[in-house]
Amino acid sequence: MSVEPDPGVLEGLDAWEGLSAEQQPSWPDATRLRQVREKLATLPPLVFAGEADALRAKLAAAGRGEAFLLQGGDCAEIFAEATADRIRHKIMTVLQMAVVLTYGASLPVIKMGRMAGQYAKPRSADTETRDGVTLPAFRGDIVNGYAFTPADRTPDPERLLEAYHTSASTLNLIRAFTTGGFASLLRVHEWNRGFTANPAYSRYEEIAAEIDRAIRFMAACGADFDALRAVDFYASHEGLLLDYERPLTRIDSRTGLPYDCSGHFLWIGERTRKLDGAHIDYFSRVQNPLGVKLGPTTTGDEALALMDRLNPNGEPGRLTFITRMGAGLIRDRLPALVEKVTADGRPITWVCDPMHGNGIVSSSGYKTRRFADVIDEVAGFFEVHRALGTVPGGLHIELTGDDVTEVLGGTEEIDEEGLSRRYETRVDPRLNHQQSLELAFQVVELLRRS
Incomplete structure (x- = not known):
């Protein structure tokens, strides 16, 4: 039996349009954007409400220390790389890490990919200048092209449709690989x-x-x-482009409540989590489990305000805080944040993103990270939670299943000269296949020391 949605719920879903929306492209053709949004709204959901509900229950378990989240995948997916081989390699990497972590933590591991929707990236500037030429910044394949030409860099609404269809084919392969014996x-x-x-x-x-x-x-x-x-494998991405997320919102026939059916789990980034902004308003109205990135300047009061907006009733598994402090700051900044949130009493699942706070630029000009810093931030995350008696609920990792050379160090000892061998990312550097597995084994060593 279907439940009719409350008209007020439907009206509220569009309240974000009257608010400030950070990190949105300047679409040049408003008419075509409207047509694309209308088309997206007619297409089948990419994921289902029941799947999101199941994930919420598992994330609640992770918050209680009864499970552990492993979330991994590309910093920014590329349409041309949505091939069977590349998708398989990423799934293999996450599954391999999960087996090691399952044994080391003696807990079920929730497997989640930054996949089938991670096509948009926030940028520090709206434009990029090269040799006196200024063009729009590359915001991911869902918005514009990477090549530095006016045609490529002009935001194109048609890419929203391509993102949908690429996500659908990626999810189809994920489901085949994880239910057909491959896993x-x-x-x-x-x-x-x-x-x-x-x-x-x-x-x-x-x-x-x-x-x-x-x-x-x-x-x-x-x-x-x-x-x-077979394993359950969930899809997640940063809910950045509201012109993509809102049209893919569907009303669950069981409950009459809205779900963002572009992915099982959506997170709000450090640049878009303004309490009075469009992203917080929109995501407060959908039922998916949500994440919010918290950097080193986040205060306890800000965290509580985010809880008030996104999970006022304290529903377990609804809200995950993904901390990205940097190896040099996590031991100093995280304790006060965790203490303030814990004292509130509403449940939160704490997850460590050891990637985004550790970016550096090599002497050769490559944007990179040090594997040692990634490990150190993970170690600090566990240390803080152990000292406070709280639960480290998971890891959020940028990785690929390919043998790229984008992050310095690891047992393979990638050095600055080695970065040029296979530096393939268009935005942020990722752990390669071997570094990802090494991270999993080192986390097991950290767990044993704790």
């Missing part, structure tokens, strides 16, 4: 054995051997590995 525990474990067989990663052999013994024990006990052939 079998036995297969993923074999991939990890290949990783630790490399002498460079011998320090992780002991943990890998323990996982191997655990799986052999399960097999000896008659574990039904057929039941472990």
Whole structure:
């Protein structure tokens, strides 16, 4: 039986249009933008309300220390890279990390990709100037092209439709890979054995051997590995472009309530989380589980105000705070924030983004990060929560399944000269496949020390 939506709910969904909306493109053709939005509004949902509800329950468990979130994927997805091979490699990487973390934390790991919608990026300036020529900044494939030409850099509403169709095909592959045996525990474990067989990663052999013994024990006990052939894999992205998110909002026939059906989990970035802004208003009105990025200047009062707007009733799993402090600041800035929020009493799931607070520029001009800083911020995150008796609920990582060279360090010892070998990102540097797995093994070591 369908439930009719409250007319007031529908009207409220568009209240954001009268508010300040940060980081939105200057679309040159308002008529075509309206036509594209109308088309998007008629297309099938990319995800379903029931899936978002299931994820909310799992995130609530992560907030209580009964599960752990692993959220990983590209800084900015590229339409041309939405190929079966690249999608498979990213899924493989997240699944491999999840097996290691599941064993190390002795908790179920929620698997979530920055995939099937992560096409838009906020920028520090609206324009970019090269050799005296000024053009709009690249805001991701969903808005404009990367090539520095007037035609490519002009925002094009048609790209919103391309983002939808690329997301649909990506989700189709994700569902096929994660339900058709590709994600079998036995297969993923074999991939990890290949990783630790490399002498460079011998320090992780002991943990890998323990996982191997655990799986052999399960097999000896008659574990039904057929039941472990499929996993739940959720899609997430930054809810940046409201001209994309609002048309993909659907009313759930079970409850009459709105869901943003562009992804299971949407987060609000550091640049768009103004309390009186359009993003907070719109996302306060949809039922999806939400995240908010919190940088080192965030105060406890600001965090509580965000809770008042986005989760006033304290529904478990509704709101995740994703902290991005930087390795040098997390131990100083995070404790007061966590203490203030904890004292409030409403549940929050705390997740660490160790990527965005650790950006540097190499002497050769590449935007990069140091693997050691990424690890150090994760360590600080665990240390703070351990000291306060609160729960570290997960990790939010920019990664790829490919062997790029974008982040300095790791056992492979990528140096500044090595960055040029395969520096492929268009925006932020990502951990490559090997660095991602190494991160998972090092997190297990951190968990054991705690």
